[in-house]
C-alpha cells in the first residue's frame with residue numbers, strides 16, 4: 001500500500017476488492033456471451049448491454065472510491081487511476097442521459113414549427129400506430145433537400161422526415177418510409193441503436209470477442225414489416241432506389 005500523509009492511495013492490495021472486481025468482471029463477461037446469442041429479445045438485449053457496462057465499470061469505481069484525498073492533498077488529483085475511476089462512470093451516465101434525452105430534445109425543439117398535424121401522412125401514421133398499439137408519434141419535417149428519415153422513441157415518439165422525402169417520393173413510397181419508421185418505433189430500435197453505440201464506445205470486450213450485433217437486423221425487420229403491410233416489394237424497391245439516386249446525384 002502506498003501511503004502519504006493525509007492521502008491514501010489504496011490500490012490492488014485489498015483482497016475483498018479483488019474478489020468483488022473479479023465477480024463483477026465475470027458478470028460483465030457472461031452478459032456479453034448472452035448478448036451474442038441470437039434471438040434475444042430487444043428488452044433483454046438492452047438490459048444485458050447495461051448490465052455488461054455497469055459490471056465492467058464497477059471495479060474502477062470500487063478502487064477509485066478508496067483514494068481518500070483530503071482537500072489539502074493536491075497530488076491525489078493528479079492520480080490517473082482516480083481520475084479514470086471517477087470520469088468513466090460519470091461519462092457513462094452523461095452520455096446515456098444525453099443520447100436518450102438531449103439529442104432527441106434538440107431535434108424536437110429545432111423542428112418544432114415544422115410539425116405535420118393533418119393530411120394523408122398524418123392520418124396514415126395515426127391509423128397504423130393504433131393498429132400496432134404504439135403511442136402515436138409526432139411527425140417533424142427537417143429542412144433538408146436530401147431524403148432523410150429516422151425515428152426516436154425515448155421519452156416521446158417522433159418520426160423525422162426531410163423535405164426531400166416529401167418532395168422526391170410519391171404517396172405510396174412515403175407510406176413505405178412511414179411503415180419502416182413505425183416498425184422501428186414498435187421494436188424500440190432507437191434505444192437498441194443508442195445502447196449498441198454505448199457498448200462499442202465503453203466496452204473493450206465488445207471488440208475483442210468480435211462482437212457484431214449491428215443494426216442490420218433491425219433494418220431487415222423494419223423492411224419486412226413494410227412488405228407485410230404493403231403486400232408488394234414494388235414501393236420498397238422504388239423508395240430505396242430514390243434514396244440511392246439522390247446520393248449519386250450529390251457526388
Ligand SMILES: [Zn+2]
Nearest residue numbers: 180184219222
Ligand atoms: Zn431503418
